[in-house]
Each structure stands twice: as structure tokens, then as C-alpha cells.
Amino acid sequence: MENAPSPRRPGGAGTAPADPDALLARVARGDDAAFALLYDAVSAPVYGLVLRVVRDPAQAEEVAQEVMVEVWRTAARHDAGRGGALTWIMTLAHRRAVDRVRSAQAAADRETRAHRPAAPAFDEVGEEVEGRLERERVRRCLGGLTELQRESVTLAYYGGHTYREVAELLGAPLGTVKTRMRDGLVRMRDCLGAWR
């Protein structure tokens, strides 16, 4: 009903908080200085997520570059009425990362992937200070999910698995996994509250 909350990252100490929504609106009008600022505001979430899914730093860097250039190229197509700038950018980033792991090379070892261990624990995420509070909050909220909800969500989102692969990995029925993914996200949403 309400617009998706527009995610904002806290600015570093002493700097004005960069507002991705305002910056993206300027980027849509061809403002390259705004694009540089937008890069500074979102490159860490973009790179971190892509690395998490793709795992290989060299490939993650390539994908992150594609994502950021895509943001520049298609900024005018972003519909602010449908969600915030960071949500849009993270959606692009995730889609690209997942496409990369499912590309030809990934298809070749699909069998292996389907049997590789579950996605790494949340603790493996890097130690940088910025965004730590948000990360703590996400970790805590993930801890509030049922095991099946949590594994369904994280294997798909961080592990880049399809729900069919997730069902296979967890030995759970397809329908159950689909439902747990949605329920898990809904519960996360309720737990996380507004992102301001």
C-alpha cells in the first residue's frame, strides 16, 4: 500500500548523509557529479551483495561495474513511485549477480552447486564499521525466523539458488519452500521496521 521505504545509508561521521533518491533523480537528468556521489553512497552495498552471491572477487568486481553503469544508463527509467533508489539498485545488483552464477559456466557445474554446502553463516560478512547497526538488525531479525524460513531465504538470496535447488538442498517440498520464502520475507519486513 505505502511506497516501499526508501532505504538510506547513514553518512560517515562529519559528512552530510547522501540521499540515494535525490542523487538518482539528478543522475536521471545526466548529472555526472551526482553519479559520482551516488557511487560513493551505494558501491559498498552493491559490491558486498554481488561478492556474497558470486563469491569470486574478480567476477564480483566485473558484475558490480556492470550494475553501476546500468544504474547510470537506465536512471531515467527508475520509477520512484515503486520504491526507493537503493531498493532499485540492490534489485539490479542481485539480479545481475544471480544471472552471473547461473550463466553457462555455472550451468556446467549445476550438479556440483546443488550439492555444495549451505550458504556461509552471516558472520562471514566483512568487518567494516559502516552499516554495522543495520547488519546487526538484519542478523537479529534473521534469527527470529523459523529455520526453514531462514534457510529458504538465505540460500536463495545470498546463495543464488533457485527455489527448486533450495527445496532439493533442504529436502523440503517445493510448495513449502515457496511459501517459506514469502513468509520469511514478510516476517523480516515486520521485524526490521522502517529503514530511515
Add this chain to the structure above:
Amino acid sequence: MTDAVHGLAGPYVLDALGPAERRDFERHLAGCAVCSGEVAELRATAARLGAAAARPAPPGLRARVLAEAARTRQLPPPLPAARVRRLRRAVPALAAAACLALAAGLGTGWYRAERRADHAEAAKQDMAHMMGEMMSAPDARTLAGSVSTGGHGMVVVSRQRDSAVVMLSGLAAAPAGRTYALWLTGDGAPRPAGRMRTTDAPAMIHGIGRATGVGLTVEPMSGAPARPTGDQIFAARWTR
């Protein structure tokens, strides 16, 4: 609550569909304002999972991105397609109609939006306020699902406001001599929560009490049964 396609919202937002299913779901999404609303919400949540994985990007990346952007032509803004505009307006229009429903509220029971100008004019401010109250309730939750006979439903519920708004789309008018009936479910027997011939206006349910769900059936126009006699064609459930 879900059918084959609609139930894919979770996997879709997590990019966990195969290419064919993704295409099917996106086709479905284009014609379903309720689903797009749900997807937008879940996406914002998924994005936070993503941002929680943040890591500083390698130092050389910035210069490469900026250089490539400088060589890359931007796409112009999209041409406004009539259909897209309609879809985008659907939700605010529903919310506005729900405001009308709220303003007509007399304490308990449910109220259909009345399109009478005097109502609309006099109570506009109050309505916006009341609807805002509902939507901004810290515990407001949006639930969406398919209607088994066709169409979709969305329910916004707030225990703190003790209220729920039910919005239905894509349903035909009830057959002659029959009417749609809403029920509050989950706390003992189902309780009647309103009746309507057509579903083009949102229904406001005030006084949800300890109920944990809303159901929709088709009932005979006369008689107003105290319990549902028809099959439940839409249901939304929440946890207390």
C-alpha cells in the same frame, strides 16, 4: 491465499525462479496491481538483506565505473504508456476510496465507500487523516492473495487501530440474489464483517478484536446468515 502464479512472489523477489517462471510471473504482475504492491514491499526487505552484506568496493572500481559511464549514453525517460499510468494510479485511487469508507464509519461494522459529493467534500480532511492513521499504524500489515473465483484481494490490517481495510479487484458483481460477505475469522466462530454486491470500493472493518483473519464468501442476499454458508473464495490471515 495463494494460487500457482501468485504464490511465486517470494521466490520472484529473491530471484529464485527459473527463466520461464520469471517470465510468467512478470506477465501476471503487469496485470495485477495488488501483486505489484506486494512485490515492491518484499523487494525493499530483500534490499536490506543485500545492504547488510556491504563491503567496501575495490579502490580501482570507482574510476573505471565513472569512465565507462562517461562513454555510455543514457536511456531517455520512458514514454508514458496508458496502461502503466492506470496501474500506477490504481493503488492511490483505492486508498482514496478507502478514505471515503473510513469517513463514513459510524463506530463499528463495515462501510462501503459512498461516492456522494457532499460526503466527499465535507469529510475529505478527516478521511485523509483517518486513512493515514490506519496506513501509518506501526503494526499495519499488508496481506495479498488471489480470489479462487478470479481476481485478487489485499488486506491492510492494524491491531493497534483495531481495523482492517479489504480491497478486492477483478471480481464480477455478485450473481442475482446473492452478495459478497466478509467474515472475521480465527477467534472462535467466524463473525460477519460486512456484505456487498460489488467489490469496486474498499471495505473498512472496524473492531477486529482478536480475529486473526478475514474471509470472503458469496451468500444469499436475504437472510443474512450468522455463519458462512458458501465456500471461502478469499482468505487472509495474520498472527496476533
